[in-house]
Amino acid sequence: MAKPIQPLILFAMRMIVGGVFLIAGALKLKDPEAFSISIQAYRLVPFGVAAALATYLPWVELVVGGALLAGWRMAGAAASVALMSIVFMGAIGSAWARGLDIACGCLGDAGGGAVSYPWHILGNLCLLAMALILVCRGGRRIDSGAR
Amino acid sequence: MSAGIRACLRQGVSLWAIALLPAILAMLVHPRRVEWNPETLSEGEVSIEQALAWGASAIWLDARSRADFEAAHVPGALLMNEDEWNELLEEFIMRESEQPGAPIVVYCDSRECGASKHVAERLRGDEFRFQNVHVLHGGWKAWSEARNE
Numbered sequence: 001m002a003k004p005i006q007p008l009i010l011f012a013m014r015m016i017v018g019g020v021f022l023i024a025g026a027l028k029l030k031d032p033e034a035f036s037i038s039i040q041a042y043r044l045v046p047f048g049v050a051a052a053l054a055t056y057l058p059w060v061e062l063v064v065g066g067a068l069l070a071g072w073r074m075a076g077a078a079a080s081v082a083l084m085s086i087v088f089m090g091a092i093g094s095a096w097a098r099g100l101d102i103a104c105g106c107l108g109d110a111g112g113g114a115v116s117y118p119w120h121i122l123g124n125l126c127l128l129a130m131a132l133i134l135v136c137r138g139g140r141r142i143d144s145g146a147r
Numbered sequence: 148m149s150a151g152i153r154a155c156l157r158q159g160v161s162l163w164a165i166a167l168l169p170a171i172l173a174m175l176v177h178p179r180r181v182e183w184n185p186e187t188l189s190e191g192e193v194s195i196e197q198a199l200a201w202g203a204s205a206i207w208l209d210a211r212s213r214a215d216f217e218a219a220h221v222p223g224a225l226l227m228n229e230d231e232w233n234e235l236l237e238e239f240i241m242r243e244s245e246q247p248g249a250p251i252v253v254y255c256d257s258r259e260c261g262a263s264k265h266v267a268e269r270l271r272g273d274e275f276r277f278q279n280v281h282v283l284h285g286g287w288k289a290w291s292e293a294r295n296e
Contacts, residue, residue, distance in 0.1 A: 031179045048183065051181040054181045059169050063162050064162055075154065075158055077162055079158075080163065103261060
């Protein structure tokens, strides 16, 4: 019974992961300056690197998320999501370990409340797991009707 | 390296390359583009030199946590953070009514924090419509350094 629903599950994973990254990228694009401040708050990279990441990363998220939703270059897009999720978890974990009281910046918000570290790491773990499953499907087209 | 991994890498690199072009365009024309020079003031910011020149004629708002505020703050500053917004608002409104139109300088820890920007945006917003609200460039760190010079 599991086999017929598997493509539907994969399709749902693709929509969730693609949707999350598309929305995250779009929200960050509204205010790259605020996102740059969020990155600087992690105190992991110099000012210039934070500025470059704040300029580039939202567009990568947007393109990768859009590619997953559209079913285009899915293996590469899913691998990119996996890579970014690992980096995000590393940054969040490092901030948690250093006891920093900062905003996540995950959705482009420089201020707001302090980040809930366990929940953000859990969320990224879920994204990573789904992305790895999608990568393992290789470059094959994954949609509700495909085998 | 297997053909599958090579294809995956090729796809990934192409997606990151596609993102590069709009990123470069945004870097040039985005209205809220990233400031690459840390010394340059962003929109709505005021330099420490200007803020010090205003001195006590400005209303200083500390957007940091209560613990940080109680440890040390700009003399005469009011605590005004988002966690205790409703409780702290009344004192600020009273101060503002005593100094109507005075520049309002909001600060948090340093350039890396976003709390002062959020407080400033809230004060400029539809709820309050204060016009003369400025974020202190460099925040508390800049003020401390200037005081020690």
